[in-house]
Amino acid sequence: MTQQRLITHLRHVDLAVPDFAKQLDFYSGTWGLKAEHSDSGLAFLAAEGSPEQYVVRLREATDKRIDLISFGAANAADVDTLAGQLAADGVQLVGEPDTLQTPGGGYGFRFFDNEGRTVEISSDVAVREHRAIEEGESIPVRLSHVVINSADPEGTRAFYEKHLAFALSDTLMHPRMGDMMWFMRINAWHHSMAIARGPHPSLHHASFELRGIDEYMRGTGRLLRAGVEKIWGPGRHMAGNNTFSYFLDPHGNTVEYTTELDVLDEDTWHPHVYDFSNPEVSDQWGTANAMNEFVAQRSFNDPDKGLFVAPPV
Incomplete structure (x- = not known):
């Protein structure tokens, strides 16, 4: 239960x-x-x-x-x-x-x-003094979601559902590889966490919400001009309906700029299963570079060396 x-x-x-x-x-x-x-x-x-x-x-x-x-x-x-x-x-x-x-x-x-x-x-953590991000400001408003790679994604999904009451929003599948990613929510946002099938436990990506489409595109362009390596995007996913631009930080972690993540009516929502081999599932706009095994491997990341070892602080 x-x-x-x-x-x-x-x-x-x-x-x-x-x-x-x-x-x-x-x-x-x-x-x-x-x-x-x-x-x-x-x-x-x-x-x-x-x-x-x-x-x-x-x-x-x-x-x-x-x-x-x-x-x-x-x-x-x-x-x-x-x-x-x-x-x-x-x-x-x-x-x-x-x-x-x-x-x-x-x-x-x-x-x-x-x-x-x-x-x-x-x-009971003190609220930080914050402000409204203004029109044209291409900086993150908030942390949107975190996606983790899992060598046992079915077990990981079951753990978070049982112990923390995460709910499934949508699933990505591939005809040859089966279920590949599970979008999990803890409030009305489409997902606060997603679980990706991967070769080892690691960070898949951390995603940051921007103010709107214009700010998201300005941010994407600013990073490109700065020479930050882009691995996928800009585009718009079908699951969650959010925009995406994925980059690599200096240590090879994938980080995302996004906006317009769906807010669901949890009482009436029914999870979809999306076929990832359909190009519109990964990018409704058709503007992103094609998702393929080489792009996917960039987000496998290095195996996490901190498993079952609590951080010192």
């Missing part, structure tokens, strides 16, 4: 990287985030339009990895309830719920998912 949904939204994705300075320069300069509360070897990057204290955290480390993916909860009671349910179900907690020592404080805990990624659940 599916658990009651106690998480409310996606907060941030935390990455460990060997070349910290280069990565920080990319995200705080070219990509358009704002570094705040940063220290030696640790940087918290906020989106100007988001109330979250930060949407990306960078940590200097020997090994490249996802440090954690963070989700919000409505209150401390829900945090405690979730921690209790996970522990009762045999999920390994990194620690019991406690006061958070990260910017904005709050109350939360961390645990390992079925493949060993660290996940954080938190409530």
Whole structure:
């Protein structure tokens, strides 16, 4: 039986990287985030339009990895309830719920998912002073969604449905390869997470919402002019109906500019199964370079070296 949904939204994705300075320069300069509360070897990057204290955290480390993916909860009671349910179900907690020592404080805990990624659940984090992104500003408004590669995507989908009450929005399939990607939601946004079939657990991509089509295109063009490697786009997906431009950060993580992700009526929505071999499924506009095995492999990323090892901070 599916658990009651106690998480409310996606907060941030935390990455460990060997070349910290280069990565920080990319995200705080070219990509358009704002570094705040940063220290030696640790940087918290906020989106100007988001109330979250930060949407990306960078940590200097020997090994490249996802440090954690963070989700919000409505209150401390829900945090405690979730921690209790996970522990009762045999999920390994990194620690019991406690006061958070990260910017904005709050109350939360961390645990390992079925493949060993660290996940954080938190409530009562202070709201960051943010602003409306203005017309023509080609910087991220918020973190839209995170997509993970999984060597056991069916098991990963089942884990997030059972323990965190994620709901399936849509599925991508291919006639030769079967089901390939599952779009999962925790609120009315079409997806806050997606799970891609991959050779190993790793980050597939992190996606950032821009103000509108014009700002999205301006941002895409700004990155191209800056010489950032584009791997796919610009275009518009069918699942989620959102625009996409995928780039590589200096450490080979895929990051996306997007806008206009669908907001669903959860009471009436029925998941679709889309055939990925149909070109309109991957790009309704027909403007993106063709999706093929070479493009897909760029988002497999390096195997995550942080599985079942909690980040030090």
